[in-house]
Amino acid sequence: MTSTKDLSAHKGVWVFIEQFEGKLTQSTLSLEILGEARKLADKLETELTAVLLGENLADTAAELIQYGADKVLVGDAPVLANYRTELYTDIICKEAEERKPDILLVGASATGRDLAPRISFRLHTGCTADCTELGIDDDKKILVSTRPAFGGNVMATILCPDHRPQMSTVREGVMDVPVKDASRTGEIIALDITAKEEDARVKILEVKKHEAASVNIQEAIRVVSAGMGACTGECFDSLKQLAKELGAELGGTRPVFESGRIPHEVQIGQTGKTVRPELYLAVGISGTVQHTTGMSNSRTVVAINKDPNAEIFKFAHYGIVGDAKAVVPELIDQLKAAKG
Amino acid sequence: MKIIVCIKQVPDVTEVKWDENGSLIRTGLPSIINPNDQNAIEAALVLKEEQGAEVTVISMGPPQVEEALREALAMGCDNAVLLTDRKFGGADCWATAYTLGLAVKKLGGCDLIFCGVEAMDGNTAQVGPEIADFLDLPLLSYAEDIKVGEGTVTIHQNLGDVTRVIEGPLPALVTCEKELNEPRIPRMDLVFSCFDKEIMVMGIDDLEGERANFGLKGSPTRLRKVFSPKRAKAQVEFLDGTPKESSQKLVEKLQEINAI
Ligand SMILES: Cc1cc2nc3c(=O)[nH]c(=O)nc-3n(C[C@H](O)[C@H](O)[C@H](O)COP(=O)(O)OP(=O)(O)OC[C@H]3O[C@@H](n4cnc5c(N)ncnc54)[C@H](O)[C@@H]3O)c2cc1C
Ligand SMILES: Cc1cc2nc3c(=O)[nH]c(=O)nc-3n(C[C@H](O)[C@H](O)[C@H](O)COP(=O)(O)OP(=O)(O)OC[C@H]3O[C@@H](n4cnc5c(N)ncnc54)[C@H](O)[C@@H]3O)c2cc1C
Numbered sequence: 001m002t003s004t005k006d007l008s009a010h011k012g013v014w015v016f017i018e019q020f021e022g023k024l025t026q027s028t029l030s031l032e033i034l035g036e037a038r039k040l041a042d043k044l045e046t047e048l049t050a051v052l053l054g055e056n057l058a059d060t061a062a063e064l065i066q067y068g069a070d071k072v073l074v075g076d077a078p079v080l081a082n083y084r085t086e087l088y089t090d091i092i093c094k095e096a097e098e099r100k101p102d103i104l105l106v107g108a109s110a111t112g113r114d115l116a117p118r119i120s121f122r123l124h125t126g127c128t129a130d131c132t133e134l135g136i137d138d139d140k141k142i143l144v145s146t147r148p149a150f151g152g153n154v155m156a157t158i159l160c161p162d163h164r165p166q167m168s169t170v171r172e173g174v175m176d177v178p179v180k181d182a183s184r185t186g187e188i189i190a191l192d193i194t195a196k197e198e199d200a201r202v203k204i205l206e207v208k209k210h211e212a213a214s215v216n217i218q219e220a221i222r223v224v225s226a227g228m229g230a231c232t233g234e235c236f237d238s239l240k241q242l243a244k245e246l247g248a249e250l251g252g253t254r255p256v257f258e259s260g261r262i263p264h265e266v267q268i269g270q271t272g273k274t275v276r277p278e279l280y281l282a283v284g285i286s287g288t289v290q291h292t293t294g295m296s297n298s299r300t301v302v303a304i305n306k307d308p309n310a311e312i313f314k315f316a317h318y319g320i321v322g323d324a325k326a327v328v329p330e331l332i333d334q335l336k337a338a339k340g
Numbered sequence: 341m342k343i344i345v346c347i348k349q350v351p352d353v354t355e356v357k358w359d360e361n362g363s364l365i366r367t368g369l370p371s372i373i374n375p376n377d378q379n380a381i382e383a384a385l386v387l388k389e390e391q392g393a394e395v396t397v398i399s400m401g402p403p404q405v406e407e408a409l410r411e412a413l414a415m416g417c418d419n420a421v422l423l424t425d426r427k428f429g430g431a432d433c434w435a436t437a438y439t440l441g442l443a444v445k446k447l448g449g450c451d452l453i454f455c456g457v458e459a460m461d462g463n464t465a466q467v468g469p470e471i472a473d474f475l476d477l478p479l480l481s482y483a484e485d486i487k488v489g490e491g492t493v494t495i496h497q498n499l500g501d502v503t504r505v506i507e508g509p510l511p512a513l514v515t516c517e518k519e520l521n522e523p524r525i526p527r528m529d530l531v532f533s534c535f536d537k538e539i540m541v542m543g544i545d546d547l548e549g550e551r552a553n554f555g556l557k558g559s560p561t562r563l564r565k566v567f568s569p570k571r572a573k574a575q576v577e578f579l580d581g582t583p584k585e586s587s588q589k590l591v592e593k594l595q596e597i598n599a600i
Contacts, residue, residue: 085479110500113482117466119474126560129464156566163560201478277457279599319576320586330587339593
């Protein structure tokens with residue numbers, strides 16, 4: 001297929017919204033994208049549409065308007081209660097073919113990364129995966145998506161010039177959650193859902209919700225982050241104490257997660273969470289790009305490392321060259337002293 | 341049972357080196373079978389051992405991808421197919437899935453297609469779901485456990501916040517996670533006997549597709565630029581002295597900027 005399609009017929013920005021049991025998911029990813037999509041739609045002087053599939057969605061649909069959507073396409077039916085690739089793909093593709101959006105954004109969550117490629121193949125369009133930045137090309141009025149690849153070692157800027165909708169999946173924690181505005185109005189459009197349970201080839205036999213993570217490190221104002229250099233002897237325990245003293249959440253690098261000291265929910269980096277706290281204190285972290293992509297937007301970064309040439313210092317505002325085993329307990333004392 | 345495993349040869353990005361300008365040095369990186377695809381091969385071989393199956397690996401790429409295919413044969417796969425053609429070059433996920441999907445059709449289909457969840461270089465995780473859509477197959481993604489019954493496949497699916505047990509009819513496409521298994525290493529005796537085993541090679545003329553849908557030409561996405569992520573962002577101020585002195589300085593600095 002080539003560029004013979006009439007692209008100008010495609011208008012508007014769509015965002016696929018993830019729900020769980022009819023409510024917005026605990027993760028704010030869908031809202032983050034909605035906020036960013038609002039900016040794109042304003043730049044293109046077009047409408048922003050949220051696409052919401054599930055069961056018992058009335059309240060959530062109304063909420064999406066308050067978060068910035070002009071329209072909400074709602075597919076509300078028991079058969080859609082739990083996410084299923086094919087049912088969701090069928091509905092979204094059918095609507096997209098009729099209503100012709102210019103841009104379709106999906107979260108780069110497990111669900112979104114399952115759904116978006118299947119939609120993009122069927123609509124014969126491109127999908128840029130795991131974007132950390134979205135913009136509009138001023139001349140061509142097309143979507144410009146930037147994403148990490150090669151394990152975060154390179155960034156790529158990708159366009160989809162000749163196919164519509166332009167699709168991207170978007171990483172969690174890189175965009176801001178929009179402010180709710182109760183005075184906003186919009187249109188809620190109920191979709192006619194004809195799919196039946198028998199139509200679903202894939203059956204869900206069991207759903208196990210993981211223990212809700214007790215911390216949401218992405219919302220933390222301060223993060224103390226442990227690297228392998230902070231894991232010897234009692235160092236890790238004193239790091240926990242330091243976090244407590246600072247009112248910070250404790251996170252860490254992938255090897256620290258792999259060693260079982262921290263849960264995956266607080267691993268920071270390319271295959272973990274992206275954080276943007278006011279204060280990021282990296283202790284015994286070497287600073288490879290897979291880690292720093294997850295923390296380089298922190299307001300203030302402090303690094304403690306015994307190697308003065310550690311890469312992490314290139315991302316730090318303040319550095320202490322020293323043994324974490326000696327520095328961390330001192331730091332706890334000094335913080336206590338400062339509090340008086 | 342016929343199982344097709346899609347494998348990609350990737351540079352070992354854990355071995356990445358940088359030049360003095362901070363650019364990625366791509367030459368000289370060792371090539372490996374994408375880690376998730378090793379899990380996919382292992383899953384297929386386990387099924388072969390337990391229930392009997394013919395396992396075919398296919399890979400699209402330049403001619404040197406043959407090494408990866410030979411390694412898969414040495415792990416115990418039965419057949420290997422190399423999809424190579426200059427016109428396949430520059431394919432994005434859409435064009436890659438199109439080419440692989442056509443090859444599956446050409447091979448007469450199968451009961452199961454196994455892909456990795458994600459390739460370690462492109463990192464998109466899109467090719468598996470896209471092949472499933474092309475071939476109109478049920479997609480069972482993020483498998484951490486796979487059971488094949490009478491005409492069905494059941495997996496444990498890791499969906500992030502939830503784990504689900506889902507079941508679909510065969511034929512189906514499954515994407516494999518690293519938690520699935522521990523891939524075996526190639527057997528020495530097979531390494532030698534696989535050396536001259538025939539690998540089926542297919543090019544654009546062997547596939548019944550539209551020529552405009554292959555390779556760069558058939559790719560809806562366009563790479564505008566590739567660059568190294570910002571490396572040096574902050575100008576670090578080192579706080580010297582004994583642990584006590586430097587800690588004291590740090591606390592003062594953080595108080596100054598209201599970070600604590
Ligand atoms: C595809 C892929 C994805 C990845 N995703 C992630 C990810 O999401 N997050 C992530 O973090 N990593 C990720 N990694 C791993 C990453 O490449 C690094 O291996 C990892 O970040 C290094 O962790 P580290 O800094 O804790 O350990 P190391 O690299 O071992 O560094 C330890 C550091 O501590 C210092 N040190 C040692 N002893 C002391 C001491 N007593 N006092 C003070 N300093 C000390 C050392 O000088 C060194 O700098 C990924 C890798 C790959 C290939
Ligand atoms: C920097 C960079 C960024 C890119 N970004 C995008 C993007 O956002 N969107 C896009 O559409 N394309 C993108 N591409 C192109 C994309 O990487 C290639 O199309 C690639 O062939 C497939 O993508 P992947 O490596 O992400 O594979 P994934 O989709 O992550 O691979 C999943 C599985 O599919 C199978 N598979 C993948 N490729 C092959 C193969 N060649 N042969 C056999 N099996 C295979 C394997 O089982 C693999 O485990 C990018 C390329 C580069 C260099």
